Amino acid sequence: MVDVPNPLTTVAAHRSRISELVGVMPPVTLPVAGCLGLALAEDLVAAVALPPFDNSAMDGYAVRAADVATVPVTLPVTDDIPAGRASSTPLGPGTAQRIMTGAPVPVGADAVVQVEWTDGGTSSVRVDRGVPAGANVRRTADDVAVGTTVLAAGTALGPAQLGLAAALGFGSLPVRRRPRVLVLSTGSELVGPGEALGPGQIYESNGVMLAAAVREAGGEAELVRFVPDDVAAFRAAVEPRLAGVDLLLTSGGVSAGAYEVVKDALTGRGVEFTRVAMQPGGPQGAGRYRGVAVATLPGNPVSAQVSFEVFIRPALRAALGFPVVERPTAVAALDSPLTSPAGRTQFRRGRYDPASGRVVTPVGGPGSHLLSALALSDCLIEVPPDVTELAAGAEVLVRFLQ
Template identity: 60%
Template structure:
């Protein structure tokens, strides 16, 4: 057997780093920048008003107060978007709206709430310090500077900033096209009626959801019979348009292991990983296309996704942080673990206010078929290879989901 860390490193190396591709901003949410973004314009691109009010010279209203307002003639209206902004003459004011360019000669803005709102003349009830309510050119971003650094994850704020500095496309790490394949003659698609010995297919549903949450483009083949020729015929025509194939089932030591039978000798190797659940794993290239093969039991699929696929795909997409958050927690009951294997147990973690260390308890047993328990879990309890028993009250590693 090989270790969990060795197999994770092998999957990460197999997937490599996704190439850069230019995409419209609307298609970049959640993706990672593949290069620095420099600002083509300053933000703000010109001095502008931070308030609805009156642009003026601060020296003209230095004596203004509630008891002794200063009256000034209003010579211009400056709405946002006006491009022909006339200069301000001494002893006058321009009515100005939020975001409108500051007129040459003005050095401050008095908000409309501190005036009588006049249009021909305006009475000012407060003094204004130089620069009051003025947004300066380049105050947010200087022209030519790096507005967004390579490796930035593109959320709403980042995409808004890219547009604000004049871009409509960004160079991002290209999301892979993933083909998910569930194998097993026993698999039936809901809502068809089950016959004795059959089960409803669920692995592809879980994998598609997890992969799409990472930004992957995913298609699935939900039920492939345990027949080598059928398996190859279902997948081979799609390889040319696929960046990654992920299979579930057919990789263990039974008599009808279709994935292992079809891909052994075709560039994919199969191995036992020292973990529970999810020991049977495989990886390689089929006609040059990366392939990651997972076990068939649903909990094994989800644990394998968390242990191997999720971090490897995040790394390939340019993310610097690829791990779930790890914390330490006290067990509320004793757990057993097989010697020499890293065990992943579904658990529920809580932390009381003011407490440094949280508590965690298992949800369901260690069986790889107990999917319902996973729906009640918010973490994985990780017991190392050299631990066969973790006593109640002892501290363990917890992987927060």
Template identity: 60%
Template sequence: MRSVAEHQQVVAELIQAPVPVRIPVGAAERLVLAADVVAPLNLPVFDNSAMDGYAVRHEDLVGASPAGPITLPVTEDIPAGRTDELTLNPGTAHRIMTGAPVPAGASAVVPVEVTDGGTETVTITQEPAAGQHVRCAGEDVRTGDTVLTAGTRLNAPALGLAAALGLDELTVHPRLRVVIASTGSELVPPGTPLRPGQIYESNAVMLAAAVQEAGADAVVAPTVADDVEQFLAVLEEFGAQADLVITTGGVSAGAYEVVKDALTDAGVQFVSVAMQPGKPQGAGHVNGVPVLTLPGNPVSALVSFEVFIREPLRAAMGLTPARTRHEAVLTDAISAPPANASSGADAGPPTRAP
């Protein structure tokens, strides 16, 4: 009998982290950075206007007020995207739009709201402070700054920052591709009329959701009847696409245990783990692909995923633990099931599973 901790270690060693890859920024959402991101340029890239208004020399407007407005000639119009270099001469103003480059010689931007909005001359009713409404180059990010560290899970703000820095690719831990294969001749798809002895297949939907919640991609293989050749054919076809294969059913000690029959001599070790539900487990490699075999009972399958697979799967993608572990002292005893309840496909002594 293998302990829960021992099987957790086996699974953790089986699920290995793939080599980091470079992918387009737009495809990196929710992935984890595998390398620091260092700013290749300043943000803002150049001094630019934070307001629609007029670029001015603040010393030209000393004392401007509603009672004593100052009028300046407007000598240039600067929309966002203008690329030629401009210089503001003393005693003049340039009309400027939000995000447009501030001309050399200008020390402030006066919002259009405190002017008459003129295009040839502008009358200004407020004295600006030096630097008013000017976003200086590098005030948010300086060239060489580490802006995102390895281990960061990429979200909308992080990806926006990377794109703003001109980065078209990022180095990330790739998302694992997990194939899920349910077995059992009694299983039929939901929505199909049930015949005597049949039940609806639910493990694939459930485990696919669990895999995706853990951050990986899930691929559901066709449900396989209790037929070794059919199972091996599905495993060969879908395993070639997988970083991990999870099977359900066919792992106990009875007859028609298709997974156990097919994989015992193929590199998978089948064991009993000291937990209930989830006693029968299997782990190994088939054709170089990690394979984990879970019980077919849906509760057992999901408990097995939570206890053994979720955290190693996340760790292989650079993700932090999804579950917080808590320890507590029992105030009442927990008794094992009666001896006659310990038989069957998924029985075993109770355990506290981390």
């Protein structure tokens, strides 16, 4: 059977197709400690204030500022207030109370003198430097007032955001659950790392690389050992594992040659195969198999990883509920000329150097087998489909990989 050439699919159209297939994950409630890297599914509204009460910003002495306006002055110490005390006695005029950082400021006090400006006494204290009213006092709701939306839906939950949620008393948070991705590489020539290579064999790398990429994007990856170029073996490896999977992600077996096992196994079963107007990564497939979203990537390692960056990572980030799904970009000047095929968006690998005036250096050539060049790169240089030549110094869009 000879493939009849079809018009090339645009990068934008295929990216939209993959995103639609994956969709948005349902919300779940997880313990705060398990939410790192996820996105809030709902606005987070403060039910308590931060701070919840007036408290001391210093170890020192709670005083009336008027009583220490003239120094040195010695004041009797009438109470000792550690952090965590539920209540304290009011502060009388002309007295001081020893207080620890975070402890509630007693009624009657309007300032705290830090201990370094005193003699540190316990029954009486000599104050050597005065403070104005309000000094070293954290006022109730100075940070967050009750009813404030502190984090909006879609906010990425990093250490600071989780710390804020915990400080507000949230033991769990509503988040989008992680997409579950089944990762599978195909090819009879593949051998697992650490095994002996036979004639015509190569070590399998796509599975490890793509599973790591899924996890880096925020998903959960189940890596299936590569399968030979056999339709029955492919289906036997995939079908028992589809329950609970949000995306089946394959690499290899999607081109126009013989022994294209993924194409042979899934054509006519809900998955459509196409050629996208890009280099590397032209052969692609997308659809549903047994109700599960499917994205099929080319087998060459650079093609597979570039395809993941262009199509799969944005879909996973959208599935997690992040409002911004693309990697950061910048405009940079090429430090050497390059060429690009007409009618195709080219993604060359490069290194970006902001210190030298936003210059990007292509790393390696355009070949989709040059995995070492990809490993040494920190960005993709995007060349539009209507551009075939770029001189040194020409401005290009770079998409960061880190």
